[in-house]
Amino acid sequence: MIYSVGENIYAFNSGIEFAQISRTKDLLANGEAAKIVTKEYNRFLSRDTATLGLTSDQYVNMYDYFQKATNVERKELSVRFLETVPLRDYHVTGVDANYSTIDYMGRTLAKMNIMPGTVGLAGDIDYFDRVGNKELTQFYDWRGFLSMEQTYHPDGSVALQTFFDIDGKPVIEIVHMFINGVVSPSMYKLLDFYGQDYVFDTQNQLFTFFLNELNSASQGVFVADRPSVVESVLGVVNPIKTIAYLHESHLEKNSITGEKGIKLAYEGIVAPKGKRFDLIATGTATQAAEIKQGYAVNATTGLQTASYPIDDTNKQTALTKLVYVGRLAPDKNVTALIEVFQNIHERKADTELYLKGYYASPEYREQIEQQIKQANLAEVVHVLDYSIDNSEIYQDASLFITTSENEGFGINALESMSHGVPVACYAVDYINENLVTNGKNGITITNRTPHNLAKLIIETFGDVKQVQALKANTLKTSQAFDDKHLVSQWQAAIKA
Structure with a gap:
């Protein structure tokens, strides 16, 4: 295994x-x-x-x-049919699509939050004491069973977490204590595991x-x-x-x-x-x-660690649609990527940039959006929502661009190659020569500036035959990193 x-x-x-x-x-x-x-x-x-x-x-x-x-097979668990809420004694009031309340004699005892992405299914329930302080929260698993509940210190920080098996039996406890003024987990207790309790200091x-x-x-x-x-x-x-x-x-x-x-x-x-x-x-x-x-x-x-099936339907040779798929984060140097596109767009007004992924933080999102706005690129730079299926973005893509200052390999670049889309990047460790080779299956520069990369991209796409050769070689590169190659490498490494 x-x-x-x-x-x-x-x-x-x-x-x-x-x-x-x-x-x-x-x-x-x-x-x-x-x-x-x-x-x-x-x-x-x-x-x-x-x-x-x-x-x-x-x-x-x-x-x-x-x-x-x-x-465990999933069972949809409605907030109105929870065994822990006897409807003979308590009243469930639907407030809106996001939550309901549990009421008793005019007082709200609990707030029942709906499971995200569902209609009326149990997500988590906050229980309150008589003065409105939260004293207990119950968390339900996506599959429809009570998974964990936690209690609180007087200041509202977590005091104890108890995890349950699918039959409602407690199996793990995590105690949270004040350590140097900060509430942190101080004990992990595994309960009745084959008849024994085990205590650990850390997760x-x-x-x-x-x-x-x-x-x-x-x-x-x-x-x-x-x-x-x-x-x-x-x-x-x-x-x-x-x-x-x-x-x-x-x-x-x-x-x-x-x-x-x-x-x-x-x-x-x-x-x-x-x-x-x-x-x-x-x-x-x-x-x-x-x-x-x-x-x-x-x-x-x-050791190769990813492979992608070949899709050779992309025949785009004109420089029109530039793409990046991956995390939108400072270590990926997205600000430089936008500068590359800005340089290209100034010379080719019909180009557009598509960024697909998720932001590392709200602050970084604001930084990127501000950069796009200040460069007057809001109409031609499109940020697409993260999803696992990227086939659509590559269907008519001209080029994949990354300006990361280092890569362990670049599996997002390999994915683009599997669609016949060449890669433009800085000549950095360890993507350069190991995956992307300038003039063979992509475009790389050693003098790493957005202006220089943009200039070489425009020059390259001025020669249709060269672009066609790049596209053919991207598919060959992807084929060289197929699943058979991955498995044979891992088998050899394990036996060595």
């Missing part, structure tokens, strides 16, 4: 989650046992995984596991216990896909192999000296003080070689 270990699967996911999903599906489709493992509590997990095309046997969440809810300790349960049931290869799960993965006893997968560069520039050093998040992987991973994997052989040469690690290798 190959366990891809991460934090969560969200409504809005990053490239890491998409890589885990692609890897797991490719391995399963080619006869390898594989599963995604997540750490964080998420009562919407079954909804979010279904949206991503995952079935319940392709992932396992720690809280679901202890709640005996790893394979990572509980997660380590959980991973060992998985390994006992089916010994496997554990892949740490996020730094936050490193401690727990290294705590697995007698796994087949432990692998740390770095989805981005392990280096960052010092803002004062300009020198490159290890990102703090990756020190425990590439420069460990204790136990080491059996293997450190990266998106490219180039990065793997750098880590092997510079640090005392057991072994490194470049």
